[in-house]
Amino acid sequence: xxxxxxxxxxxxxxxxxxxxxxxxxxxxxxxxxxxxxxxxxxxxxxxxxxxxxxxxxxxxxxxxxxxxxxxxxxxxxxxxxxxxxxxxxxxxxxxxxxxxxxxxxxxxxxxxxxxxxxxxxxxxxxxxxxxxxxxxxxxxxxxxxxxxxxxxxxxxxxxxxxxxxxxxxxxxxxxxxxxxxxxxxxxxxxxxxxxxxxxxxxxxxxxxxxxxxxxxxxxxxxxxxxxxxxxxxxxxxxxxxxxxxxxxxxxxxxxxxxxxxxxxxxxxxxxxxxxxxxxxxxxxxxxxxxxxxxxxxxxxxxxxxxxxxxxxxxxxxxxxxxxxxxxxxxxxxxxxxxxxxxxxxxxxxxxxxxxxxxxxxxxxxxxxxxxxxxxxxxxxxxxxxxxxxxxxxxxxxxxxxxxxxxxxxxxxxxxxxxxxxxxxxxxxxxxxxxx
Ligand SMILES: [Mg+2]
Numbered sequence: 154x155x156x157x158x159x160x161x162x163x164x165x166x167x168x169x170x171x172x173x174x175x176x177x178x179x180x181x182x183x184x185x186x187x188x189x190x191x192x193x194x195x196x197x198x199x200x201x202x203x204x205x206x207x208x209x210x211x212x213x214x215x216x217x218x219x220x221x222x223x224x225x226x227x228x229x230x231x232x233x234x235x236x237x238x239x240x241x242x243x244x245x246x247x248x249x250x251x252x253x254x255x256x257x258x259x260x261x262x263x264x265x266x267x268x269x270x271x272x273x274x275x276x277x278x279x280x281x282x283x284x285x286x287x288x289x290x291x292x293x294x295x296x297x298x299x300x301x302x303x304x305x306x307x308x309x310x311x312x313x314x315x316x317x318x319x320x321x322x323x324x325x326x327x328x329x330x331x332x333x334x335x336x337x338x339x340x341x342x343x344x345x346x347x348x349x350x351x352x353x354x355x356x357x358x359x360x361x362x363x364x365x366x367x368x369x370x371x372x373x374x375x376x377x378x379x380x381x382x383x384x385x386x387x388x389x390x391x392x393x394x395x396x397x398x399x400x401x402x403x404x405x406x407x408x409x410x411x412x413x414x415x416x417x418x419x420x421x422x423x424x425x426x427x428x429x430x431x432x433x434x435x436x437x438x439x440x441x442x443x444x445x446x447x448x449x450x451x452x453x454x455x456x457x458x459x460x461x462x463x464x465x466x467x468x469x470x471x472x473x474x475x476x477x478x479x480x481x482x483x484x485x486x487x488x489x490x491x492x493x494x495x496x497x498x499x500x501x502x503x504x505x506x507x508x509x510x511x512x513x514x515x516x517x518x519x520x521x522x523x524x525x526x527x528x529x530x531x532x533x534x535x536x537x538x539x540x541x542x543x544x545x546x547x548x549x550x551x552x553x554x555x556x557x558x559x560x561x562x563x564x565x566x567x568x569x570x571x572x573x574x575x576x577x578x579x580x581x582x583x584x585x586x587x588x
Pocket of ligand 1: 403430456
């Protein structure tokens with residue numbers, strides 16, 4: 154709840170939504186074994202205050218259904234109108250525990266992604282008001298303030314508030330130096346741009362070479378549609394990148410458990426750095442069985458893991474070696490902080506999912522916060538990078554020598570240019586009107 158002092162200051166007075174879609178399926182950008190024709194989209198929200206600030210957020214979708222997602226965001230309007238951003242721990246939990254909306258999940262799917270969009274917009278607003286990039290704002294919170302942001306319900310068998318405090322207090326040591334290190338050196342990235350399934354071998358070869366030239370320390374290939382094609386494409390990538398260069402593979406949930414084990418073992422001679430989303434993101438025991446069946450190749454997942462509880466189980470089961478959290482699927486910044494702490498508790502590195510539209514812009518803030526204030530290390534950690542659609546953002550990511558440069562503008566880097574929003578609004582924006 155707010156204090157009388159805060160009530161005098163400012164209020165959110167408007168929640169505005171936009172159904173924004175990019176016709177990426179025309180070029181097969183983003184094509185993989187399960188998503189052959191994505192139109193990268195954002196169910197976009199702007200929260201406006203009575204003193205002239207605006208917080209931006211979005212849920213990422215791949216086309217049809219973006220209207221449903223946008224409507225779900227609108228259903229949260231009553232939680233933010235008349236409010237401020239002083240206590241985002243409380244406001245996040247209020248939305249999650251709306252008893253009627255909660256029936257639509259709980260804590261999963263369209264409604265949870267809508268909460269994510271609104272929570273992230275609130276954080277964008279808070280960081281803008283503070284005049285700081287979000288990663289720095291979060292890094293400067295005290296361990297106690299961070300713990301207050303988290304919903305520990307369903308976590309306390311492996312992570313209690315006291316244990317979270319212990320992790321955060323341990324990371325206090327050296328935090329100042331790590332913040333300076335981020336400002337100086339940024340955070341390591343890897344690129345998925347060469348690996349889309351719809352690209353031919355020449356384009357794959359050229360993009361692998363470009364990735365090396367740009368200084369990336371890892372690439373990723375999409376797999377899972379046809380084994381012979383995967384073997385041929387992996388061979389091409391190995392020829393260009395060399396025997397020891399980290400090349401991950403991503404099946405985008407294509408396989409049943411036995412098929413995953415057989416397929417990945419067939420690709421073992423090419424030494425995959427990890428296999429990502431081998432099967433359904435809900436199949437915790439399936440991931441554990443795959444991890445056992447393809448040893449020592451590590452399993453990674455997370456972009457479709459719906460909440461902190463499933464991450465908890467994946468970690469408890471020893472099913473994954475990399476946590477690939479997504480900035481816009483679980484309940485926004487707050488739930489992602491819980492996931493960062495879970496990963497730290499289990500000693501598992503976080504290598505976030507990004508790409509789509511705006512996901513790189515958002516998730517860099519979470520990894521930088523993780524390094525500064527939670528895990529305290531960048532070892533064996535990289536943020537995914539995909540070189541699509543950044544030009545539509547006011548504060549786009551900057552990649553220098555294969556690393557994300559630290560954002561310095563206030564906010565969560567979520568705002569898109571008004572002209573981009575207008576042109577890509579579905580179905581009446583000029584991009585779609587003339588299609
Ligand atoms: Mg993926």
